[in-house]
Amino acid sequence: MTRQQLLDLYFMDARSKLIDIAAFLDRVDRGEGEPDFRLAAFRKALEELQRGEPVRAKSVLMSLSDPTTEPIAKAPGKGAVGAWPGQEAH
């Protein structure tokens, strides 16, 4: 598809999601107390959007991923939270 066709298909949806992200960050800023590691991870992942190559989705996912290679000793629980808390959390 041409860039024009892709803009016609997806611009409004992407615009809506972009404003949702902006509003989310504003909401967190207005909140009280200290944020956990997820906010810093989110902000760092946002930097990947500035890349000039079409690998942004992969880069954002990698930015939020556990980069280690060894199995961990014990499961901290069953769920995932969406961002890697760092080596010391294990």
Place this chain on the structure above:
Amino acid sequence: MRYIEPHGHMVSRTTDDYEAMVIAGCRAVCEPAFWAGYDRSGPQGFYDYFCQLTDYEPKRAAKFGLPHFTWLCINPKESEDVQLAQEVIALIPQFLDKPNVLGIGEIGLNKNTHNELKVLEQHIDLAARHEQLILVHTPHLEDKFKGTRLILDALLADSRIKPERCIIDHVEEHTVQMVLDAGFWAGITLYPESKTTPPRAIDMFEVYGGQRVWLNSACDWGRSDPLAVPKTAIEMRRRGHSDETIDRLVFQNPIRFLSQNPRFNVR
């Protein structure tokens, strides 16, 4: 439109969902064993669940003329208890001759622990000894990249395992390439929040090719959509893909993989 739902947890869906899927063009549904949302209290709970998957659920689907197939295992979320896992794995062979069983799945990792890996290796051994197809669940969110690498290493370490007989499910943009490069099939799961949306799934299809890829809804008791596959087919039309291309991805591809087990006789 016709399509296969190769991964749906129908025990947690309503009968209305079966009807809606058939109306949308679903020709067969495949149900891997999974976590019930709570830990079962012992092996007997799994025995009952395997009976449900191999006896009751096919009958419920048959009311709408929909063939129902299944995969058996203890899921990674309950694999941390190795003794329980071993007792459950010992139950599985007695079900492998049931007419709707396609293989071992969805096995894999959840939090990437030593115990989960040990149980994964035992499942791989079970599949190899009984010459079964394998369906793999890759971990969620931040654990997916690491877990996918560990899973591929475990599968490739067993010389009895043929990658073309394994599907690695829930791939995303950061894992799809390594799965396909290693010769495995890749499953793309369509979820409203996590995993992938229809536009992202189509992006991956366009970038990495659709030779060894299927789409699934993995619909379960969480936020999920049993019609996610046909909705993605509609999105593919909006993106200019031909009916033949769509049919190959949502119907012919799952048949090509699943037909490696002769029990899967949908054409």
